[in-house]
Amino acid sequence: MESMLHITTLHYLVLGAALFLLGVIGVLTRRNVVIVLMSIELILNAVNLNLVAFSRMWGGLHGQVFAIFVITDAAAEAAVGLGILIAFFRNKETVNIDEVNLLKW
């Protein structure tokens, strides 16, 4: 119990892993495209948490700079993904991800 009271890097890594798993479950099991995109944002945040935790462990700031770049990348990806979603909704009037089946045999 004493090891749970002293917060080490491993605690932050386990928290990041739990967030990553929640994001993966959201991507794999939901049918609404918007919620799948939000689960992808959860995954990116889990990675950011790992980066900043390792930056704290080693003392340098490289992890934090990388985390800033990941946030920038997530913004660009969210914008393009939502643009694709709007185009998809204009064609099919639904946000069900099972309807994206034009390439299915």
Added chain:
Amino acid sequence: MAPVATPFFFYLLSGIMLIGGVLVITRKNPVHSALALIVTLLAQASIYLMLYAPFVAGVQIILYAGGIMVLFLFVIMLVSVDRVQRERQFNSQWVVGIIAATALGGLFMAVYTKGKDIFPEHALPMVESDNTQQIAMKLYGQYMFAFEIASLLLLVAIIGAVVMAKKRI
């Protein structure tokens, strides 16, 4: 300043983050999911503050919770019809998805319990009064090329998103 009550804040914030994460993936209404994700992002910014990263915490609040989630909410209001919320919410492969996620979780736990000893103790508490200046020195010095490429990426993303969402190109 010495940190105070670190375990209490860590467990409180991680509990808020995990509950928010579970709410994101299980709510029927996508607006509820977006609000739960905003709560998760704000709790994560607080954990960044605990990790002596105030600039990343500020960037997270301004950009992520204040920019990306607002974009999500706009698009939810554009595409969310009431019919969507009355349909089935979880797709037909949810069993395989849960099994795959459990296997991934087992892999994470195996790695973390086996390599528990290689993580050293925390470094000295980082000075946070000049954290922004230090990040600026690294960002405009060593990572200048990546910075320029990130701005080019944002330009391409803006053009792409506008072209995708226009009615007639």
